[in-house]
Structure formats: C-alpha cells, structure tokens
Amino acid sequence: xxSRATTFTRRVATTAAPVALVLVVLLLALNSNGYVVTxxxxxxxxxxxxxxLNFFMGYTGQASxxxxxxxxxxxxxxxxxxxxxxxDPVAAFFVSMIFAGIVAAIxxxxxxxxxxxxxxMATFALGLITYEISIEWIxxxxxxxxxxxxxxxxxxxxxxxxxxxQLVALALLLLLGVWIxxxxxxxxxxxxxxxxxxxxxxxxxxxxxxxRYKLAAFVIAAMYASAAGxxxxxxxxxxxxxxxxxxxxxxxFTMLFLGGIGTTWGPVIGALIVSMLPEVLRGMHLKExxxxxxxxxxxxxxxxxxxxxxxxxxxxxxxxxRRRATETAPSAAAAQAAG
Amino acid sequence: MxxxxxxxxxxxxxxxxxxxxxxxxxxxxxxxxxxxxxxAGKTTLFNMIxxxxxxxxxxxxxxxxxxxxxxxxxxxxxGLVRTYQLVQLFKDLTVAQNVMAGFHxxxxxxxxxxxxxxxxxxxxxxxxxxKTGELLDFVGLGGRGDMLADKLPYxxxxxxxxxxxxxxxxxxxxxxxPAAGLNVQETxxxxxxxxxxxxxxxxxxxxxxxxxxxxxVAQRIAVIDFGRKxxxxxxxxxxxxxxxxxxxxxxxxxx
Numbered sequence: 001x002x003s004r005a006t007t008f009t010r011r012v013a014t015t016a017a018p019v020a021l022v023l024v025v026l027l028l029a030l031n032s033n034g035y036v037v038t039x040x041x042x043x044x045x046x047x048x049x050x051x052x053l054n055f056f057m058g059y060t061g062q063a064s065x066x067x068x069x070x071x072x073x074x075x076x077x078x079x080x081x082x083x084x085x086x087x088d089p090v091a092a093f094f095v096s097m098i099f100a101g102i103v104a105a106i107x108x109x110x111x112x113x114x115x116x117x118x119x120x121m122a123t124f125a126l127g128l129i130t131y132e133i134s135i136e137w138i139x140x141x142x143x144x145x146x147x148x149x150x151x152x153x154x155x156x157x158x159x160x161x162x163x164x165x166q167l168v169a170l171a172l173l174l175l176l177g178v179w180i181x182x183x184x185x186x187x188x189x190x191x192x193x194x195x196x197x198x199x200x201x202x203x204x205x206x207x208x209x210x211x212r213y214k215l216a217a218f219v220i221a222a223m224y225a226s227a228a229g230x231x232x233x234x235x236x237x238x239x240x241x242x243x244x245x246x247x248x249x250x251x252x253f254t255m256l257f258l259g260g261i262g263t264t265w266g267p268v269i270g271a272l273i274v275s276m277l278p279e280v281l282r283g284m285h286l287k288e289x290x291x292x293x294x295x296x297x298x299x300x301x302x303x304x305x306x307x308x309x310x311x312x313x314x315x316x317x318x319x320x321x322r323r324r325a326t327e328t329a330p331s332a333a334a335a336q337a338a339g
Numbered sequence: 340m341x342x343x344x345x346x347x348x349x350x351x352x353x354x355x356x357x358x359x360x361x362x363x364x365x366x367x368x369x370x371x372x373x374x375x376x377x378x379a380g381k382t383t384l385f386n387m388i389x390x391x392x393x394x395x396x397x398x399x400x401x402x403x404x405x406x407x408x409x410x411x412x413x414x415x416x417x418g419l420v421r422t423y424q425l426v427q428l429f430k431d432l433t434v435a436q437n438v439m440a441g442f443h444x445x446x447x448x449x450x451x452x453x454x455x456x457x458x459x460x461x462x463x464x465x466x467x468x469x470k471t472g473e474l475l476d477f478v479g480l481g482g483r484g485d486m487l488a489d490k491l492p493y494x495x496x497x498x499x500x501x502x503x504x505x506x507x508x509x510x511x512x513x514x515x516x517p518a519a520g521l522n523v524q525e526t527x528x529x530x531x532x533x534x535x536x537x538x539x540x541x542x543x544x545x546x547x548x549x550x551x552x553x554x555x556v557a558q559r560i561a562v563i564d565f566g567r568k569x570x571x572x573x574x575x576x577x578x579x580x581x582x583x584x585x586x587x588x589x590x591x592x593x594x
Contacts, residue, residue, distance in 0.1 A: 180454060187453030188446050188463075195440040198429025202500075205389070205422070206507050207415035207444035216450070262431065 013317040015182075018265040018310075019175065025272065026171045030164050037163045041235050043275035044170040045228050048177045049248075050255045050267035052224020058262035059185060060217040061197025062112070063119055065249050066126035070222040072134055072244035073100040074229030079147040079239055080140065089154045089234060097226045104222030105215060112214045127249060134241040146240030153234040166235055173231065174268065177224060182264045184220075193217055197262070258301055260308025269310055340403065342367040342511055342542045343388070343419075348397035350383050357383040358394070359566040365511070365544055370537040372545040372557035374577075376586055380566040381546045382424065385515050388544070389421040390414035402510055416444055418510035424519055426496045428488045434499055435484035438471045441506030470506070478502045478532050494525030501532055511542045518549040530556050554578070562586065 029040040053067050077096030081087040087095075111122045134141045141147065153160050153169055160166045184190050192213050195203040204210055233239050251274065259270020277297070281289075305312040341364035350358040357380045365371040375381050387394045388401075393408035400406065401419050415421075429437050446467065452460045475481050478498040483491070488499060497517055504512055514533070518526045526549060533556050537543050547553050553560060553574070560577045562570040564586040570577060577583055 183456070184450060184453050187460075188443065188448045189450055189453045191436070191440040192443055194432060194436075195429055195443070198432060198437075198440075199427040201423060202427035202429070202503075203440075204411045205415055205420060205427075206441050206503070207412055207420075209412045220450075 009317060009321050013313060014264065018178075018268065021272075022171060022175060022268065026167065029167060034163060037167050039275055039279060041163065041167050041170055042232075043272045044167070044174045045231050045235065046252065046255060046275060047174045047268040047271035048231065049225055049228035050252050050259070050271050051174075051177045051181050052221045052228070053252055053256060054181065054221075054261065054263075054267045055184075055193070055224070056217045056221040057256065058267075059190060059193040059197060060214060061262075062214060062217070063116070064123040064218070064221065065120050066123035066128075066130075067221060067225045067252065068127045068244045068246070068248040069130035070100045070104060070225035071229035071232070071248065072130045072241075073103060073222075074226030075233045075239045075244060076134065076141055076147065076229075077226070078230035078233045079150050082151055082234075083147065083149045088156075089151065090156070093227065093230045096230050097223050100226030101219045101223045104219045108215045108218040112211065112218060124249075127246065131241055131245055134244065141241070144241065146238055147233075148238045150233045150237045150239070152237065153231070163235075170231060170235065173227070177227075178264060178268060185264060189213075189216075194262075254298065258298065258308060260310035260312075263308065263310040263314070266308045266310035270308065273309070340367075341365060341400075342369070342402060343544065344400040345384075345388070346398045346400070348384070348387060348394045348399065350380075350387060350392075351395045356566050358387070358563075360397070361563065361566075361568050362397075363561045363568065363571055365542060367542055368537075368540060370533070370543045370545070370556055370558045372547055372553045372560045373563060374547060374550070374553055374560060375563035377548070379563045379586075381563055382515065383566075384563065385421070385513065385546050389419065389513055415507070418444075418508070419513065420444075420504045420507045420509035420511070421513035422500050422504050422515055422517060424516045426493070426500055428496055428499060428503075430487070430489040432488055433484060434475065434480060434486050434488050434491065435468075435471050437488050437499055438474055438503050438506050439467055441503035442467050442470070444507040474502045474505055477505070477535070479528065494521050494528065497521065497525070497529060498532060501529075501536070505536065505541070509541060511544060512536065514543065514545045514547075516547055517545070518547060518552045526552055 025040060025043075029037050049067070049071060053064065056062050056064050056067075074096045077099060078089070078092045081092035081095065082089055107126060111119065111126075114122050135143055137143075151159065153166050155169075160169055185194075192203070192208045195206065195208055196210055196213055200210055229244065232243065255270035255274045256267055257270070258273060259268065260266025301309065343365040345361060345363050348358055348361045349356065361384060363371075373381055373384065386392055388399055390406065390409050390411040390413065398405060398407045401414070401417060404417065406414050406417065406419070429440060432440065446463055448460055448463065472481070472484070475484055478501055480491075480495060480498055480502065483495075488496065491499060501514075501517070517529055517533070521529060530552050533543060533545065537556075545553065545557060557574055560572065560574055561568055562577060562580070562583050564582075569582040569586060570580045572580070
C-alpha cells in the first residue's frame, strides 16, 4: 500500500520542507533590518496562536470567536507579573498559561454544550467581555493607556536584549508548538478529536467522551493563545486592549483558512503569508491597491483551494507519488484506478 | 444469562406512545433482528438501547449491568457499539484512519503519552495499524486504506462503518437499518459480512426493514407494530405468523 519511497516523499513534504521554510525565513530576517525582524516576529507569534486555535477549530471542528480573550490573559498576565512584580519571564509565562487553561476549563465546561452558531456567539461574547474588562479595570490593566515597560523575554536571568535574539527564541517556540500539535494529532488523543469533527454521534458510539475531549481541545487552544499573548508582550514591550481586540480574531481566521485548517503546518504557513502579504504588495508599488489586492488573493485562494495552501501542497505531492507508483507498477495502479 | 435484556420498555413523546411495554432477550452469541413496518417504533427502541435517550419506564440490562438512561458514550465504553441508519463516517479521514479511530474504546493514552510516545504506546499504535489492515480485509475493503472515506461508493461506506464498529471490539453490535439505500449485490455483501461477524462471536442486534436480509441472517426475530411487540420467534415461525402477515400485508387487524 505505502512504499518506503512514498513515505519518505511524504515526510519531506510534511515535515522537512516546512521546517526548512521556517528556518530560511528566520535566516533572511536575521540578515535584514529591524522592520523585517518585527514582521517575522509577529508572524511567529500568530503562528503559535493559530496552531493552538487549530486544535479546537481544525482537529475538533468547533468554532471559537473568542480566542483573543486567552491571548489577553497571557499578555496581561505577563505584563503585570514581570513589569510590576519583577517576576522571571519564564515563570510569568507558565503561570499565565496555566491560569488561561483553568479559565478555559471553567468557562468551557458549560459553554461547550452549545453547538454551531450558538457556540460561536458565546465565545465571541467571551472575547468582548475580556476586552471590556481590559479597558475598565484600570487599576489592574491601566485601561486605554496600555501597559508599558514590559522587559524582553529572558531565560534564567539571561535577557534576550536584541530583537534578533528574541526572534530566534520565537522561532524555536513556534517549532516546538507545531511539534506538539503534530504529535497529538497522530495519536489516540488526536483521533478522538478528529472523530468529533467528523461526526459527533459516531464518535459517541465508539465510546469517545465528546464533552471531555472538546474541553481538552479548548483548554489546549487557550494555553497556546496565552503563550502567544505573553510572547507578544515581551517582543513589543507594550500592550493595550486593542492588541487583543476583535481584529485579532479576524486576522487569525484568515491565517487558519488560508494556510489550511486541520492541517499541521497550515496555520504557520497562513500566519507567515498573511503577515508578509501587505509588505510584498507595498514592494510591488501597489500600495494604493493594497487592500483590494489582498482581498482578491484571499478570495481566489478560498475558492480554488478551500482546504488551504498546505492541503494543496499535500495533494500535489500525492499526485507525484501516485504517478511514480504508476511508472513502477503500472498493473497494480491501473487496478486501483479501475476499482 | 442474556447479553441484552429489554424489560417492559415504554417511551412516550407527549401523548404519543412510541414504544409500549416491549420486552425481549438477546442471548450471548445470537444474531437477533427487530423488524416492523415504517413508524412502528424500531428506531425509538434502538435509541433507548444505545443510550441516545432514556425510556419513560422499563429497564435495559446489558452484560449484567443496568444501563437504563446512561449516556451513550458510557454505554459504548461498556461494549455496546452501534451504527447509524444514515452513514456517519469521518469524511475528511482516510478509510484506514476511520477504522483506527474505532479503537478508542479498547486502547489507552492521552496527551502525555501522545507527546512522549513510550514503548507501550508505540506497540499499541503498531497493533492498531495491523488490526486495521485485517479488519479492512475482513469486510472486503483491503487495499483501500489510503482513500478518503468520502470517496467510497455508498455500499462500501456501510461496510467501512461495520469495520470501524468492529475495531471497538463490541460485545454487542447494534446495526440500525444497515441495508437502507443499498442495491441487491451490496445487500448480499453486507449480509455475508454480518454473518461472519456473528461467527467471530459478536452478538448482533439488527434493526432492519429489508425482509430478505433479515430472513437470511437472523436466528431469532421480534416484530414490532404500532409500538408493541406482536410476535417473536425463529424466521420460519415469523413468516407464517398471522399478526405479522396482517401488519405487513394490510389484512384485518387481529384483535
């Protein structure tokens, strides 16, 4: 069925090539000016955020319009703990992440009983509430003014002082995040999530505790979002309510659908493209038409590659390996095609 | 002792009595069928057995335990696995991945073991992959593992659903109208698979409309009409039972 050569080709396409892409972009950024470093840094942070969102929306097939709430928890958690209480960034990172996970579990337990549009509305409300709190609870969040003076990311007392050092850390964390996502996807846990996306009644009939697995995916997504929020706070050194507003939801959805929802690397590829597209268009002197061109590209990709770019690449690779199989074993392949 | 024991089960939806005081036993290793005209209450009965909803009164005992009103995933965890009248495949997964997902009940492992892949986890994955190949061969879908489930013809989707249910190693397999929408050849292939499943030692409860299929495979049959059980017996008895003939052919209602 699956020859060793096919497995090898597939592994190159699904793991080696995307890792190489991330490393190439990283190297290019490290040899560029500060502006490019910032853009690629944002792409990496969004890549982490979308990889988490993909657990809930891709693998498990549920809708959440409120993931920005958990990014806000991570961002403000890190800001408050490091800037006001002088915590170590790593400790603040993990404490915020665990806090976001607990909040997600408490909110998700009743909310995830809802389905489809109702779940979408409930999660959207969650994002709005968090946004309001970050504006109104001035003692804690400093409101519209925003929270400044957040130190750069550091590891055990060693501060990553330059943006480029931080970018390397972001890229490594992104790769770690995708590695976790890939490992979990191809496991009993991942199969349970994907069976929920496929058919809830069937998943239930096979003994999958649907409510528990949905909650697990929601909590994981929230922890990724919190990590992304924390990293943003360190990378920029400043956060305000707008950073974690509704625009973040739209941006991340675009990335997720463009790159390929439910795939392992799709969210990262989507994050990279959506972050860079405006800059590329500006370089082509299409600045006035930037938004128009941006939308045309998006719409055409959604029409012609609805499963996203990563799935498109996967289909291309599958076609090549199939052709190769036809050349080596024409009769077997012909039999398969006829069947 | 009976594998499945239905005792005086009644289900009311408001004023409508969908199931009225139904009782029967499915012995271990049996191939039991429930038949009845459209709207007789077969699916309602099926949904109560599988835990989709609870009966208004009466009880369902499975494998020595009272499962009346338990949530469906718990009923399935106990070894009572059902299929659906409308095929419920995981369309975005391949044929093989569909079957692999079926092993959930009989495997273990969560997030930590998925991340760190200890030895037992790798052995388990290998076992699952091997068994998946076997099951696909068993239902006649060998060599199709890499196809998307969605791309299979309808009759084969049914067979895949059976293979996936078998992956869960059921003690009792509930098949809800498995022949619905199948042509004659596909139904024959399905009948063959059902018989071989039963020969493997799996108790089967079949709810079915297709008389040909039921008469061919079932060892014992219960007939339901207007929510009540009107007959139970071997296929030969059922074929000549006056109440059954009346229910199916119209005739005068037996008082």
